[in-house]
Amino acid sequence: MPVENCDVLIVGAGPAGLTAAVYLARYRRKVLVVHDGASRAARIPLTHNVPGFPGGIAGPDLLRQMREQAELYGAVLRQDEIQTLAHDEEEGFAAQGAHSRYRAASVILATGVRLNQIDLPEADHEDAICSACLRYCPICDGYEATGKRVAVLGSSTHGAREALFLRHYSKHLTLLTREGCELSDAQRRELATAGVEVLDAPVAAFRPGPQAMEVELSDGRRLTFDVLYPALGASPRSELAAQLGLTLSEGGCIPTDACQRLPIPGLFAAGDVVEALDQISVAIGHGAIAATQAHNFLREREGRVLQAE
């Protein structure tokens, strides 16, 4: 298996990893971006909250432009899945991919999260996202749900909070459940006061259409919503950090300090995989900070920082 050497290995080619790649390439570092082709941003039909794009931009277009910008300055991108990551104080980092091995003095983990999705065949699921009857992120696109018939799927407090968040945009709000409602009487009263209808019969089937989402309940009722927001959370892709012995947050995210640093020198994390707001703008900010920290870490090793006070 070939071994590729670089100054900084970035795992992930979403907004966080690609921003870090642009910065590091412009810091004239040998930078390798390894990704397994699963950026969440690639699934965005049109985002309206990324600054600088008043007409919105499709996720795949944004990623293509970011890749072009990184490559323009010399960053190298490889499609591969990193399966293991190890660290040795003398040798630095060694990563094992499915196709290659990688060695680096510094690593940035920008591995994102996996969505916990509703049960639909993959193609139907992605069509429903594209037709906008299925959305996963009220912070991203609650604005587009203004005045629409909105359902939130999630019987826990997470679902209730999301329904109340969306109530700001529409008075037609229904909270649905998959397995049975876990809400207390007090929480139910709060939702009722805010005008959120709670339906206790679990959802039996989802039928996405070009304009709306039909939902069949276990009691046989069929309801139609303009948009369904599953509030099922996400699973951080933090396995590589766990392999290095790092402690993860309760939800499985990688906790960094304010400069994206981790307890192992030369190791950084950025984007959705870090405990923060899961947004493109935040991922971009993290990527810039992590890249600058990685560059400074290397400069220090090279003796190019002022040590004397």
Ligand SMILES: Cc1cc2nc3c(=O)[nH]c(=O)nc-3n(C[C@H](O)[C@H](O)[C@H](O)COP(=O)(O)OP(=O)(O)OC[C@H]3O[C@@H](n4cnc5c(N)ncnc54)[C@H](O)[C@@H]3O)c2cc1C
């Ligand atoms: C339908 C949808 C709509 C959204 N709309 C918006 C919006 O309007 N505005 C907004 O700000 N955000 C939106 N988001 C969220 C946004 O996509 C994420 O916040 C953003 O993509 C996070 O960037 P990231 O670089 O941290 O992670 P990602 O973009 O998810 O990238 C993670 C990268 O890590 C790679 N990876 C992970 N593990 C490995 C491994 N072991 N080996 C190799 N590669 C690996 C993946 O292949 C991928 O390249 C939306 C998300 C979805 C799903």
